[in-house]
Amino acid sequence: xxxFSRYAIYYAPAPGSVLDRFGATMLGYDAHQGIDLPFxxxxxxxxxxxxxxxxxxxxxxxTLKAPMALAPDRREDELIAACAAFAAKPRVVPxxxxxxxxxxxxxxxxxxxxxxxxxxxxxxxxxDFDAFRAPLTEEDRARRNPxxxxxxxxxxxxxxxYPYVFEQFRFHMTLTGRLDVKxxxxxxxxxxxxxxxxGLRELTIDRIALFRQxxxxxxxxxxxxxxxxx
Numbered sequence: 001x002x003x004f005s006r007y008a009i010y011y012a013p014a015p016g017s018v019l020d021r022f023g024a025t026m027l028g029y030d031a032h033q034g035i036d037l038p039f040x041x042x043x044x045x046x047x048x049x050x051x052x053x054x055x056x057x058x059x060x061x062x063t064l065k066a067p068m069a070l071a072p073d074r075r076e077d078e079l080i081a082a083c084a085a086f087a088a089k090p091r092v093v094p095x096x097x098x099x100x101x102x103x104x105x106x107x108x109x110x111x112x113x114x115x116x117x118x119x120x121x122x123x124x125x126x127x128d129f130d131a132f133r134a135p136l137t138e139e140d141r142a143r144r145n146p147x148x149x150x151x152x153x154x155x156x157x158x159x160x161x162y163p164y165v166f167e168q169f170r171f172h173m174t175l176t177g178r179l180d181v182k183x184x185x186x187x188x189x190x191x192x193x194x195x196x197x198x199g200l201r202e203l204t205i206d207r208i209a210l211f212r213q214x215x216x217x218x219x220x221x222x223x224x225x226x227x228x229x230x
Contacts, residue, residue, distance in 0.1 A: 005076075008211045008220060009125055010061035010209050011207065012211075012222060015032040020032070020060070022198050027055055029056045029060075030059075031061070031211065032222050045190070051179070052175070054106075055174040062171050063162075063164075064121075064125035065133075076212075080210060084226055087228050091228065093205065094117040095115070100188065102184060103172050106179060107184070108175055122165075123166055
C-alpha cells in the first residue's frame with residue numbers, strides 16, 4: 001500500500017439527492033463532507049456496522065477509474081483540471097434501470113442490463129486518466145490476488161492497474177461487504193424494499209467525482225465533482 005494520497009474517479013450521486021442520502025445513511029458515511037452519519041432508521045441487523053465496514057471506507061460510489069497513486073510527474077491540480085475537461089466534453093450521458101442484487105457475494109445497486117453508453121463512458125475514464133496513474137507496486141498487485149483472476153483480467157491489471165475494465169466492467173454501487181450465502185436472502189430483501197421506497201426507477205450517470213484518500217487507513221472523500229455535458 002502506498003504511504004501517500006490515492007485518488008479515484010467514481011460516479012457519486014449529487015449531494016443531497018435521494019440516491020446520495022440513501023447510500024450515505026445505509027453506509028453511515030457522507031463522502032461529500034467526510035463525516036460519519038447515523039444509520040437510517042429501522043435496520044434490524046445487529047452487526048450492520050461490521051457488514052458495511054468495507055464500502056464505508058470508499059464512500060457510496062461506482063468505480064470508473066480505480067484508486068491509484070499519482071505518477072511522480074503529476075500533481076493533484078492537474079488531475080482536477082483533467083476531470084473538468086473530461087466532464088466538459090459532450091457525450092451521450094448514460095442512464096440505467098437500477099436494482100439491488102448481489103455481485104461477487106456483496107449487495108449493490110446494479111443495472112437491470114448493461115448499456116453501450118455506460119460501458120463506453122467507463123472505458124473512456126479508464127483510458128483518459130491513466131496517464132495520471134503511478135505503476136502498481138508489487139504489494140498493490142498482490143492485493144488483487146492475481147492468481148484468482150482470469151488471464152485477461154491479469155493483463156488488464158498489469159496494463160491498467162485494475163482487472164475489471166472494458167468488457168470485464170460491471171457498474172455497481174456497493175452497499176455491503178461480502179456476505180455468507182446463508183445471510184444474503186434477508187439482507188437483499190431488506191435493501192430491495194428500502195431502495196424501492198426511494199422511488200428511483202431510472203438512474204442517470206450524470207457526473208464524475210474525484211475522491212482522495214489521504215493515507216492508508218483514511219476514508220476516501222470527494223474533493224471535486226463535475227456534471228457531464230450532454
